[in-house]
Amino acid sequence: MRDxxxxxxxEAGGRMTVVLEGALLVSTIALLDRKLRAMTDPVQEIDMSRTGDIDTIGAWTVYRFANENNAVIVGASEQADIxxxxVRDSASTAPIEPPRLPVIPRVLDDTGRKVVAFGQGVLRFLGFLGAVIVALGAVIRHPRRFRYRALVRQFDLVGVSALGIVGLMSFLIGIVIAQQGAAQLRQFGAEIYTINLTGRLSxxxxxxxxxxxMVAGRSGSAxxxxxxxxxxxxxxxxxxxxxxxPLEALIVPRILAAVLMMPLLGFYSALLAxxxxxxxxxxxxxxxxxTFLSRIQEVVPIHDLWVGLVKAPVFGLIIALAGCYQGMQVQGNSEDVGLRTTKAxxxxxxxxxxxxxxxxxxxxxxGWG
Incomplete structure (x- = not known):
């Protein structure tokens, strides 16, 4: 038997018979498949009496060729018959790709699906926010249940560990603001106002x-x-x-850490800038x-500092809620962790x-503009 x-x-009596020979296995059938695909003459019968071992790939190749030519398969062994x-039972005439709707219905369908998904997402987020508020209320009523060590740990992860990268980034941003601002103000002989620009923007x-x-990229994703x-x-x-x-043990400490550390990190960032x-x-x-530093105290109104400090805890709350909410929505497999982290x-x-x-x-x- 061929391997x-x-x-x-x-050919006999006007009937053409293809006599298959050898093992019909995935490792041996490549040449046979190419030759069968190249045949153009009509075939009435396929003889498998001279074949050896067969696997699913071999059976599919024979079935496909017989189906294309409306040929009869004879001489198959018991294993080949099975x-x-x-293969015959699993064959399908359905198109590989379903027919696409016209452009306008397809756009409307896709838009409708996204609107419905957005609405469902809003409802889920509101449910999550309500659960967080309830958990926070339970912690306030029973302070002994609050995990202070978890909060301190999150202070370290959200705040202390971020000092290096936030400080370097802010220092470089301050350099860029001052350098680019001075380049533009020099045209009007007003380089001294670079101090005002840098201080107020920072x-x-x-x-x-x-x-x-930076906190969204570091802590929100984490x-x-x-x-x-x-x-x-x-x-x-x-x-x-x-x-x-879980909300009291995992979510509340992370949210409080982000809310409390953001004003400190924001002030630190402004100073480094x-x-x-x-x-x-x-x-x-x-x-x-x-002289630059002392001049800052004179040209930057105090309400600019308060504007930054008021915004900071709100930003921290939003970042923490987005990260924790997306984490709680993970299901299915590890790929969903990456997708939810990106969304956060x-x-x-x-x-x-x-x-x-x-x-x-x-x-x-x-009036604080």
Missing amino acids: WADFTVE LLQA FRELGVLMTAI FAAQIGTMKLTEEIDAMRTIGVA IVGGAFIADLTLGIPFM VVQGIFMVIVLDAFFAVFFSEV
Whole structure:
């Protein structure tokens, strides 16, 4: 018996018979498949009496060729009959890709699905927010149940561990603001106002905004990944089983840490941005370093500091809620952890920018513009 697949053609009484030979296995059938596909003459019969071992690929190849030519299969062994029947039963005439709707119905259908999904997402988020408020109320009523060590741990992860990257980023942002601002103001002989520009932007906008973006990338993603992994490995279900409330143990400490650390990180970021601006001003503008810093106290109104400090805890709350909510929505498999983590970061940054625009309009209306 051959250890490869091939065939011969026999003609008798006007009937053409393809006689298959050898093992019909995935490792031996490539040449046979190519030859069968190249045949153009009509075939009435397929003889499998000279074949050896057969697997599903071999059975599918024979069935496909017979079906294309309306040929009869004869001489098949018991094993071949079983596989051919299985392949025949699983065959489908359905198109590989379903027909697509016309453009306008397809757009309307897709838009409708997204609107419904958005509405369902809003309802789920409102349910999550309500559960968080209830958990926070339970902690306030029973302070002994609050996990202070978990809160301190989150202080370290959200705040202390972020000091390095936030400080470096803010220092460099301050350099960029001062350098680019001075380049534009030099055209009007107003380089001295670089101090005003750097101070007000740092305290009012960029300090807290860039910090919020960094916290969303670091802590928001970490919240989603950590809680999502615990959800996937059923640790959260285990906590419920032993009587531990997951919202009180996992969500509340993370939200409080983000809300409380954001003002401190935002203020720290603004200070480092001003130091960066003073550094570049000393090098390129001839403004002494200490003069730059002392001038900041005179040209930056105190309400600019308060604007940044008011926005910071709101940004922290939004980032923590986005990260924890997406983590709690993980289900199915580990791929969903990555998808939910990405959503947490995107939603956190998007909402921070939207709220920053809202605050800009609001403070302008109340006279703090």
